[in-house]
Amino acid sequence: MTPVAPTTGALLQLDDVHKSFGHVDVIKGINLTVRKGEHVVIFGPSGGGKSTLLRMMNLLEVPDSGKVTFEERQYFPHTGHVLNRASRLQELRSQIGMVFQRFNLYPHLNALQNVSLALTDVKGMSRRAAREKAVARLTEVGLKDRMDHYPAQLSGGQQQRVAIARALAMDPKLMLFDEPTSALDPELIGEVLGVMEKLAREGMTMVAVTHEMGFAKRVGDRLVFISGGVIAESGGKEVLSNPQQERTKAFLDAVL
């Protein structure tokens, strides 16, 4: 891989990141820059390292080597005093929203509390202000009338929309989606993709790992095909219509 030169307007930058679990090398040197307002779609065969790569962006997964930079500030490797490490991680994560495949809503809290928890406990907002903001976010994802419901009382699609609202409530500069529709029944996928597309239109910077090729075609500014722990191919929409690599071709033939 040729290293990417430092780019202006870069929001998040991964430089030659590596990660292995035991003896398995999952990420074998990846360079990736996400610019402000850009919509990056990551796709590829399972086990190729897509999720691991995404989780490195907010350091839920810590790379073995390489560099992670957000807004020109280096978060990995950690610089400065060891005791500041935890707060630097919090600083990074509070600026990046993440949506998970299995929603990961807090089952003991209702929708409103799910969304407002980080507002009171990370941003230090008053209960009242947090509530107001949470209501606004839930309204945006179309769940104003489900605020008092607990996750178990919501459908999968509704749960995932609450999870999106939870991430959005922090006013993130970047949103990460980790296969957000893979755990959903087919008829519920549309409502989640709808919310994501609306976000994209509003200019939210996002990185999405997804198998929804229709979504990738509509929203993706840059499509990144990951296979075997490296970026096998990357580019604009032409990656989908006219793939250059054999691996990409084979994958697209299989899923489309």
Added chain:
Amino acid sequence: MRLDWNPTNYQFAWNVVVEYRFWLLEGVILTLKIALVSMAFAMVLGLVVALLRMSPIWPVRTLASLYISVFRAIPPLVFILWMYYGVTLVTGLNLEAFWSGVICLSLQYAAWLSEIYRSGLQAIDKGQREAALSTGLSRTRAFAKVIWPQAWRIIIPPMANNFVGIIKDSSLVGVIGLNELMRQSQIATSLTFRPFELYTAAMVIYIVLTLAIARVASILEQRAARSLRVQTRRVPQGAPSIRTAA
């Protein structure tokens, strides 16, 4: 009192129980004191041991699991005698019987409780912690606001069982001269030669204490379940439940 089947023609004298009621009551109070103080210490220490047991640093983990294996292996009676007679002699510490007993029970129950904490905490999906961390919550807050409230519900029933255990094991500290319920009934017996009546009374009291704990635990559990929105059948107020009717 007369029973139809009475091969030894034993004459019951239940009045000794009434006569020694304050004596027994004193014992109950001390039993509860020992059990409550020990349980409180064991709950705190147990959580610490559980967290150490799950530490990413292996020597810490090993130390915690060593603690658990050792303290679970010692019979409480031996431990209590060793602590009160042995340790005080060697160290010159002037340890009161009450605190000797409490220390022993706390250390041992912390070992049992830590495994309960651990299984409760490990039952919570990893995604919960990740979601909390991804919103910028600190590890401590993620634990306090997200993990613990969910684990607590799982932990309550086995925790109550151990509280029952600690009450029963508190009867062992009578051997170092603490006048808890067991020893009080023993002394009363030696004064009245009425072992059947007095030990029966003691047993009934232990049973009542245990039932009370079970009741409190089930109330706590229902409350935790309600906030988790797990389906719970709510018994209407005043309706007889099996436990209160028994």
